[in-house]
Amino acid sequence: MCVLDVADKNLTPLRLADNNYGPAEEVQTAQESKAKWRSKPLHGRYLNTIESEAMDTEGSTTYLRTGNLFIETEGFIAALQDQVVSTKIYRRNILKEQVDNAKCRMCGEKDEYLDHILSGCSVLAPKAYLDRHNRVAGIVHQNLRVEYMGLTETTPYYQYTPQPVYETENALLYWNRPIITDRTIPNNIPDIVLTLKNEKRTYIIDIAVPLPSNIMKTHAEKINKYLPLADEIKKMWKMESVTIVPIVVGATGEIPHKLHAGLKTLKLQNGLYIPIQKSVLLDTCSIVRRVLGDQE
Template sequence: MGGRGLVNIEQLYQRRLVLLAHHLRASRDDLVQACCELMLQSPSRRSVFSMAGDVASSLALCDVLNFSSDQLRTAVVTSQRKKLLNTLYAKPLHGKFFTWVHSSVINTARSFRWLQCSMHGESESSIFAIQDQVLCTRSYQAKIMKIPVQSILCRLCQEQEESIQHLLSGCPALASTSYLRRHDMVGRVLHWHLSKCFKLPLSAKHWYDHQPLPVVENDSAKVLWDFSLQTDVHVPSNRPDLVLFLKHEHRIMFFEVSCPADVNVPNKEQEKLTKYQPLIREFSECHGQPVSIIPVVFGHSGVVSVHQQDYLKQIPNYNENLFNSLQKAAILGTVNILTSLNIGCT
């Protein structure tokens, strides 16, 4: 907190300094102009104009006198943010996540959408620690903190190096427990939304208390939860997370949920689309209706691909609240994993 505050104070000082120099130079007051001429002729490096010139040069700002006050303020803020981001991207460890999340395959703005939702401060700090790569894993202790550890192998599976990505999405010891609970949290949001949308039975008022039934149905829709589908020709992957039958529209929708490592989001999305193509063909032939699949993929810290929004918009009655709840569920599932493992940040 202190470091972040000092950086902000420094930026504020730089902005005020440049704006003050601009204001003085633009003034039409004779006395002010006389003082300005005196300072410009002075060799002192501590004058307002000298210091403001240094700041403008460091921010690559030229011809500042041609800007209005508002334009100059915007230009300074933009340059300061760009400079900070470039410094962050250059960091080999702390900049790894932020370099990735600003790549062409990731929707950067929506990946940070969760910051606009109500969330406990402890949860937010945990996600930032993940993104900054500063969780106190065995690998971090040995390689970064230079603390002697008996082994850098995972404390749970003893098979791979204990990194952040391994603990949050790649440990086989957590696959059937913590990862599954996180997966089902996201699935419950979607099941609750569909049930509410089509006036199907709900087990609770809020999604986080909702317990999906294997089958819920009425005259307009039917929703299957974690249900094996039967086809004339056997298909290995025949168990989508959710299946929605739209009776009036005579079409069927598959929903596949996943919360992989942030760097695996695009690949996992494509994997879900490809994996269920044989089932889509067979199930469509059996029922004589078009079948589509929607991958619902959120990285362990809420990262989404550039295509995710297009997929989610196909969900009946889709809205921003649904996206926020889906992303929040994935993030809270990750925070629960950290809490259960008792791993803090450094």
């Protein structure tokens, strides 16, 4: 039985055990099985995404090697990445079921594609997506306090609630705090702002968890969004440098090379992408399960 079979309890509509997904009849090389996987239209999309040049292919599947998720969760993530989850659109278009109303059961506005549930639903945005986003931001924030502010006793990431401001002799750390500027700057509330006073450096850090296909676009948008604020901070606070550091992770755990670069810029340990990935995956699984209902 493969991982997908274990996860396939109606939520993923394929009867995987009856299908060709069981143990391969013959041993395939990784290359061969990838080629076979890619040739299936729904599956190819995920592989193509994580194998694009901008992505850390290895890192995007780290969660499979660390063994810190339940096997059912791993199976469910595979189903999400392959888009074999029983959304209304999937049931209508792939399973050819009679679905009279294919609008999202949460917002009733958009068609219920999996992508919509993963990151596009207006009803999920204010709480579910925000919580997922804030947990990633919290991991980064707490580790900045360890690195720059002498924090020694850390809190489990899912219980971590930062204060808006922390300050030590050399460092100032803002969480979700409007930056007061002389002239009006429309985007003046980054998730995190770190200032190292002695070095006269400021980092504007902003987190996003988009669809895997939007990772690079989101990264670029974050930079553009905060350029005016970066300029203003540099002048107002007389900084040597102000660096915008987007932290962008795909909603199904995809890791771009730029995430590693961002952690390095902040002098955080590179291994931090592992708890970040885990946190995103657990939240994404719980969002989809909650929306589609517990059909087990």
